[in-house]
Structure formats: C-alpha cells, structure tokens
Amino acid sequence: MIDYLFTTVVRALAVGTPLLWASLGEIYAERSGVVNLGVEGMMILGAFFAFAVAHTTGHPTLGLLAAAAAGGAAALLHAVVAITLRGNQYVSGLALAMFGLGAAGVLGRGWEGIPLLHTLPEVSVLTYLGLGLAVVLWGVLYHTRLGLVLRSTGEAPAAAAAAGVNVILVRYAAVVFGGVLAGVAGGFLSVAYRPSWTEGMTAGLGWIAIALAIFAGWDPLRAVAGTFLYGALFFLSFRLQAQIAPEFLRMLPFAFTMAALAVMTRRQRGQGAPEALGLPYAPGDR
C-alpha cells in the first residue's frame, strides 16, 4: 500500500514536471502583463532541440540548455510583436504556437524513431529543481523589490513607469524567462520523460500549462498544487486503461481544465488577474 502510494506520488511528480515548469514561466510572463499563448509552440521547439543536441553530443544536460535557448528565442518573437509592435497578444501567441509546431515538425523530419542513449531519469533533478524554483519564484514575486516591480508592470504599467520602472524591459525579460522555462519543459519530455522525438509530442500540455497559470491565481506555489492534481490525473488515467476507453482518459485533462477554470474563475471573481493583462503599453501612456 505504502509502495503503491509512493509510486503514485513519484509518477504524478514525473508527469507533472513539464507542466510545472511551463506554467511557472507563464505565470511570470502574465504577471508582467503579457499573455503568451505560444507555450505549446515553445515547448515543442524545446523538445526538438533538446533531443537533437542530446543525441548529437551525448549530453542530455546540453540538450536542456539548447531547449532553454530555443524556448527563449521563440518567446522573443512574441515579445517583439506583443510588446514593441503592440499587436494583439492573444493572436500573436497563437501564431507562435502554430509556428513552433510547424517548424519543429519540419526540422524533426528524419529524427523520429531514433533512440536516445544518454537520458535523464524520469523523476530527476528537473522535478526537484522545479519544486525549488516554484518556492524561489513565489518568494521573489511577493517578498522582493524585483517581484514588486514585476507585479506593478502587470497591474498598472503607467504608474510603474512614473515610478521609474522600465516597463518595456521588464516585460521583455518576463516573457523571455517564460519562454526559457517552457523550453526546458519541452526538453524534459524528449530527454527524460519519453526519451525520443515524435512530432506533436507535447500533446496539448502547453495549453493546459496556460490554464493552470490562470486557475492557480498566478501564484507559483498554488501552481505546484495544481501540477500535483494533473500528475495524479494522468497517473490515474494510466491505471484505468483496462476499464475506460483510452480516448476518454486522454480527454480527461482537457475536460478537467474546463471544470477547474469554471470553478476557480467563479471563486476568484475577477480577482488575481493582473489588471493590465493583455493590454499593450506604449511609453507615455496614462
């Protein structure tokens, strides 16, 4: 029984790891006032580059670094369009998701079915690092000056600018940071969780990470709780394969997300969302 419980917790942690990393990144981006719907695209690019670099060099850690760089670079595209060019953030993020899935698919031709010799364990440093990161990000967000600056650019960019904050710079940094975490999340999938490359291997996790950021109330610690919940859900569906049609089990996280969003939005009553979320900021705006 204890063994079973332990296995459940460990598996839930492993499955939840990429979700946790990606949603922590999205929380920081959105705290700065920028929605990035491109998580799915940044993750899949991270997954591909992690696999390609890990396979070529034989070092999964190098693969993860490449994933971080790829995620950050992809996020930079969104930052330019959403922050500098003040385009619609929602649509720009969707464009990033499409582009990432497309480019990873084109790049990944010929890489499918190749086994990876040097991998990271399923519950690895990344899992514990993710938990630690959540605590650190929570501390930074609520208990440091940097966190105050980040939150103020998301709540009242004009006031932050009047107080001497470089809103544009903070937003760029937050969005790119979010991309780096999403890239690592994707890398985890291809070098640790399922050491291989298959197109579309993120399978909607990126969208769930965005939803998780919302119903965690943009709070890194609550995101950890949400991650556990999803991890348990994935593990449960793995155990129930004999009883329930696999298609329904794969549907479960998405249906659960709808329900969770409905319940949490009702409880939050519009509270918690950064006030200026999704609104472009032009220097000089009041």
Added chain:
Amino acid sequence: MKRLGPVVLEPVTAPSGGWVLVVSAGAVAAALATSAVLFWTFGLSPAGVYRAMFAGTLADPRAAPEIMRQTIPLLLCGVGLVVAFRAQFWNIGAEGQLLAGAVGATGVALFVPAGPWSVPLLFAAGFAAGAAWGLLPAWLRLGLEVNEVITTLMMNYIALFLVEWLIHGPWKGRGVFGFAYTDTFPEAAWLPVVPGTHIHWPTLAVGLLAAGGLAFLLARTRLGFEIRVLGQNPHAARYAGIDPVRTSLAAVVLSAGLAGLAGAGEVAGIHHKLLAPSQVSAGYGYAAIIVAWLARGHPLAAVLTALFLGWIFTSGDVMKVSLQLPFQVTLMFNGLILFFLIGSERLLAYRVRWAGPPGHGLPALAPAGGEGAAATGASGARRT
C-alpha cells in the same frame, strides 16, 4: 507625426482600403521571405522550394480544383469567425466545432434512413452540433466570465478524442477490421461534386451564401448593428439597451454552426465516412483564424482570404509530395503569416506620406497606397 527619412507617418483613425491591402500583402511577402530563410537553414534550397510550390499550384491546371476544395472549409469557418471576432468573442475553437459538425452529420448519414432528405438533414445536424460545441464555452464566458480563448481550445481537444473514440469504438465500421473509420455513408448522403473534382459544390454554395448573408447581416440588420456596437464598446452597448448575452450568443451560434457545416461538408462531400480527426480537418479551424484576421471584419473579404489560405494548404500538399516535407510546413507558413499580420497592424494606424529629403521645407502632398483601393472586398476596411 513621425519622420522616417524622406517619409512621414501621420496617425489616422481609419486606414484606407488600399493601405490595408498594401500592409497585408507586405506581411504575407515578409512571411514567405522568412520561410525562405528557414528553408535555407533546414538545408533546402529556397529557390527550389518556391519553384516547386508555384509549379505545383499556379502552373498546374490540376491544382485549381484542389485549391477550391480546401477553400470550402476555410471559408465556412472563416466567415463565422469574422462575426465572432466582431462581437469580441475570441473563438479559437473552430477546429473542434468542425469536428463536432462532422460527428453530427455522420450520425445522420449512418443512422437515419437514407433518402432525398439526407443531405439537408445532415447539414442541419452539422450546424447544430457545431453550434452546440460553441455554446458551452459561450455559456462559461457569459455566465461565469471564464476566458473563452482557453475553453474553446480545450473543446478542440475534447472533440478530437470524441472522434477518435467513435471511430475506434461504437461507430467503427463493421466491414473495416484493421482500420479506424465508420462504414461508408449510403450514397443518398453523399454531396454532389463538380465532375472530375472533389469540389462538393453545395457546401461551397452555402459558404458563399453565408459570406453574402453575414455581410448583409452586419451592415444592414439590427442584430448586425448590435454585434458591431457590442464589439466596439460593450459599455455603450449596455447604455443603448443591447442585451450582451443574447447578442454574443447569436454571434457564437453563427460562428460555431458554420464551422460545424464545414465538418459536415468534409465527411459527406469528400470522405463519405467519419475517419481520423487529422484526416477530417488539416487544421482548417486554426487557419480560419488567419482567414478572419486577413478579412479585417468583412465577411465578403473572407471569400478571397479563404482562397488564399486554400492556396497555402495546397502548396503545403505539393511540398509534401515533391520535397518530402512533413505536413507541418503548412502550419509553419500559417504561423509566420499570422505573426507578420499582427506585427504589421500598427502600420495601419498611420498614413505614409512622401515628404521629400529631410530638411527640405514642408511635407509634399503625395498620398501613397491609394491605387487599387476598390479592387477587393477589403475596401472600407475598418477594423474592430
């Protein structure tokens, strides 16, 4: 007013139709140029890629019907999204609504005794199923203020797995042992096609009628007026006595229902059975977002932009065959086009004027981008 070398950018409230066209074409050209750079880094010759693309689509007479075939679902989903976006309902779920429509139509084709009523009935079922798929996110948004971007997306995945379940489980055909699809529809439930092609013209006709009808609706009817006001200024709409729930629901039902019709057209017009979601739709529901965005709020302009995206999809198919590129190449193109469209949006807030070399007195009056303004349905081109 900003001065950039010899040109001056002046802020305007509504850009001219010609300028919209110039900026949109520029964005598309920039996307194709960026793709060329990417192809080069992927180790493909950009010239070879584009030569294959043009040879396979514009120079090949067999390509035109194929472009038309792919335009049909893009048009139906796209015009619907134009209306939803005008009402500021960010429906990203056309893909799922299309799949739901395909399921509805399949239900009619397989389980209602066949007859002359089959086609109208399966269209109706497709519309109803698509609309139903859109109503849940609409209800969550209007009743509980849940962000519809995320929920419509979640509904896409739910629809995908629903189709997977149906074709592997209860609706799996009796005579198709190793494969996952339903039995073939009775012939009475097949849509007629233009001979020698896969163009199921009744669906195309419905799409064109929808474009015309929705243009009329937006411009000339009370509901259309309410949708426009609600989208432009929800507060003003409330003061004007417009019921936001009723108006939004109407926009969502139209949008999701038309996407459902597209799904009905795909299964009854081309495949004659329900099959894997990726075969029912090659991502038309997502690409329809670009159709609607390019059309800038005008249902009639969506006819042209759907045709353009139909060409992109066909080009992707050509590259798949002649260059062994994966189908995601279309997705990459689409992502880049959308990126550049959003990125160039800011240019529409300005008018470009030639002001002569710097330091030469007052700006000269020479409006740019005026030609061709009335050439397309994009004229007027106010964006909401």
